[in-house]
Amino acid sequence: MPILTHTNPLDLQKDMDGSMLGLLLDKLFFDKGYDFRGYKKTSVRRRIKRRMHLNNVETYEKYMELLDSLPSEHQRLFDDLTIKVTSFFRDIYPFYIIRKKIIPDIINDNEIRIWCAGCATGEEPYSIGMLLSDVLKDDILKFNIKIFGTDINESALESARLGIYDLSAFKEMKEEYKNRHFFSMGAKYRIKYSVRQLVRYGIHSLVRHTPISRVDLLLCRNVLIYFDRGLQEKALRDFYYALKPGGYLVLGKSEVIMSEFRDAFKEVDREARIYQKKGS
Secondary structure: OOOOOOOOHHHHHHHHHHHHHHHHHHHHHHHHOOOOOOEOHHHHHHHHHHHHHHOOOOOHHHHHHHHHHOOHHHHHHHHHHOOOOOOOOOOOHHHHHHHHHHHHHHOOOOEEEEEEEOOOOOHHHHHHHHHHHHHHHHHHHHOEEEEEEEEOOHHHHHHHHHOEEEHHHHOOOOHHHHHHHEEEEOOEEEEOHHHHOOEEEEEOOOOOOOOOOOEEEEEEOOOHHHEOHHHHHHHHHHHHHHEEEEEEEEEOOOOOOOHHHOOOEEEEEOOOOEEEEOOO
16 A cells, blocks of 8 residues: 655745746856856845846746846846945955055065956955055056956946946045045046056956966955855865965955865964965
8 A cells, every 4th residue: 555645835836946946047047158056046046036026027937938028137137146235445354454464475576466256346456456555655666466356247347447436335445545546526436547557357257267377365255155065165176276375365254264175275364264375
């Protein structure tokens, strides 16, 4: 006599919801090249549900039909999935350590290479540029400085290249820095060319692209928290190979080095989430 089993309708709905979300993420990748398949599903689901609600769509199937009939919705969804919450010297303590300990260590060579991954609208790379300008002063012209600001959102990078910001971006910046490195454009401010010329912006996906190489300092703050474990591991492995021996890695305040990489990095400052690459 067969044993009767009872399937919980909530569990069945959860499985169906997960399967349809996977199909939608596959669609985004194959249609547009947007690869969010390794992102944490809770975060991705929340942002997709928001777009569905705004469009009065109740199911993933209907939302996929909407994407086919309304191409502009692809960009709106992409913008929602790529977080752009930033400001100059955001969560300021790591920048204090970078200025006091890291910059003096990495200016021993004529070439300085710094990578800000997931830079959004450019506040972080420009913050690093201002720190270098503050430390090196007139000697800055003696160095070959390359700060790479990368992101997967081209519209954010276009804003970064312009370097024009409103007052909300200056919440954690000293007034003297704003006066020294920006000029007023009515209600907005534009960063001066002396800092802007230090930064190169470009599209780069931590999911798909080869990492930038021979980096002295790598900042990737508040990005890994949106990745699942497998993608976090890939990113940290890429960061290790991107860094020069003794190079520095700065993560976000809610992020830590995974246990698998404890032998690859040593902790420099726990509060600032700063690590240094071991070995040669």
